[in-house]
Amino acid sequence: MTKLPPRELEVLKLVAGGFTHKEIGERLGITHKGVTATFNRALLRLGALNAPHAVHLAVQEGILPGRARRRPGPARQPLTERQALVLVAAADGASLTAVAARLGTTRQQIASSLSGAYIRLGVHGLPRGEKRAAAVAEARRRGLIPPAEQERAA
Structure with missing residues (x-):
């Protein structure tokens, strides 16, 4: 299992949450370049090609919690x-x-x-x-x- 340092894990969690590198930098008090560098190191450690692939691999390895699959059920909205x-x-x-x-x-x-x-x-x-x-x-x-x-x- 791949082990990520705390900062890389923190950035990966925020990327998985849909935040941009700029938003992550503001949230963590680091520069945009710092976020990018940290995220790129996480990509390398995971062997990922891009952000979605990194999140997928992290979920597969148990680094990030997976999202529960939505079971078919009641509609969120009625029919048009x-x-x-x-x-x-x-x-x-x-x-x-x-x-x-x-x-x-x-x-x-x-x-x-x-x-x-x-x-x-x-x-x-x-x-x-x-x-x-x-x-x-x-x-x-x-x-x-x-x-x-x-x-x-x-």
Whole structure:
């Protein structure tokens, strides 16, 4: 396991936290050049190519705590009007081209709206063939789109 001196570890933690070298220098009371030199030494010790690689390696080696992976779950935001409309139109399993024709738009715009809905509904990690059905079911469960019976009646 790679051991970093306290100052290099401190700078690496701040870089991992999203701070710029200038902000780190102000926070630690050292110059921008001092931060850069300290960070470059940490890169060399870790064998990293750049800042993201350094953070990745430090997490792998247990030097920095890893971030908990977000499990699929409730959306952070509800669906947009467009995403809900597209999801309702795509609920019957029609192709993207057919849904685009129904809504008078392009296949790419339909794909983009569905992709955004999958993320908001927490089903983006599912296998490709299961996403749409899971998204429709989740949106109905949350009351974001009407139940299938109301869809047919409309």
